[in-house]
Amino acid sequence: MIHHYDSEDKVYISVDCIIFGFDINQEELKLLLIKRDFEPKKGHWSLMGGFLKKPKP
Numbered sequence: 001m002i003h004h005y006d007s008e009d010k011v012y013i014s015v016d017c018i019i020f021g022f023d024i025n026q027e028e029l030k031l032l033l034i035k036r037d038f039e040p041k042k043g044h045w046s047l048m049g050g051f052l053k054k055p056k057p
Contacts (some may be wrong), residue, residue, distance in 0.1 A: 004040045005051070017051030 005012075019032040033045045
């Protein structure tokens with residue numbers, strides 16, 4: 001998996017958002033996910049987020 005990020009900075013810090021909701025009618029806890037449209041793991045479900053990048057000088 002790491003080879004997918006060869007062009008990125010070598011600082012691997014990521015931030016993911018976990019967003020919950022509660023459906024009062026169905027009494028269910030919900031979790032917001034996205035379907036990835038990029039590699040790695042294209043087509044799989046994922047939390048929203050991504051890698052942080054170094055600021056430009």
